[in-house]
Amino acid sequence: MSPGAEPGGPARLLLHWYDANGRQLPWRVRSGRPDPYAVWLSEVMLQQTTVAAVGRYFTDFLRRWPTVEALAAAPREEVLAAWAGLGYYARARNLHACAQVVAKELGGRFPSTAQELRKLPGIGPYTAGAIAAIAFGEPVAAVDANAERVIARFRAIETPLPDAKPEIRRVAQELVPLARPGDFAQALMDLGSMICTPRRPDCMACPWREPCVGLAKGMAERLPRKVPRRAKPAREGDAWLILREDGAVLLRRRPDKGLLGGMVELPSAGWDGMETVWPGRTPFDLAFVRCKEDVRHVFTHFSLMLRIWRTEYPVSQNFAVDAPFFWQPRSHLRNAGLPGVMRKAAVAALGEPL
DNA sequence: GATACGTGGCG
């Protein structure tokens, strides 16, 4: 038995609290073992993403592609389009790649250990632990930002992140009970999101208030320490909405790698370090009007101000384009799979919702 | 090991 699992130990205290206070979430099942496919899908969606943001994406994906085989058989563009708006699009590319490995090479079954899961695309240390513990009952830790914060406070670990990661992971693993490791993982995350919050933690309601060293030392709220972030540089650029006589809009699929890799965008330039490529002729052969409202958007490592232009007059049906450009009917623009920034740009250019 | 990689909510 791990140290935390003894009667009155931290794991027992936490699981007791979890049974009474844990959140009901779409990907959690009350009875029996959850479907590894659903666990994997939810964990990938939840990487660096809030529960609220994942919202309907999870249920929509599960309804549309109920099995890993179904997802593997789906065209990649459809998976990327369904992911549009969630961000970190490498996750969607890796999700599809992972589904194909599981479906084609592993007989449709996910590996049952963290060590094996870790080898699959898009599955790192956290996700491997989460799937192994939740879906297969392996007694391994799933250390996300919640767990890091909770553990750092619990043991008053003053080493700043990310240097503290190894120690935090070691402590977390020691606490994992042999029984209910999956519930323990989820309980730790619920504790971090409901009680042991980044600011103003509710220590008096915490099941670990007695053994918590950070609380005893009066330093819980100031942990974990972190190295300061770099300021985001500001970038600017232009995006053009080119309308055809029949109402179709000119779009472009971005290269597979890098920023918004594989996603669809309005033709744009000047902001992403990419060479400007235009279909046939430059857009400056056309007459554009600049839209009143610029688009502002914040990426992980820079903030963006995008000037928005639209054609003063629609172009002819004869305006032929080659890949990666294509014409998208206005009525299907909403389903084109525009990432957040490009959806904003389209809305600004059209002056109406998609 | 540092950097790239989205988006939305909150104080």
Place this chain on the structure above:
DNA sequence: TCGCCAAGTAT
């Protein structure tokens, strides 16, 4: 308005 933060991974 703005910085912080979020169920991290890949390179």
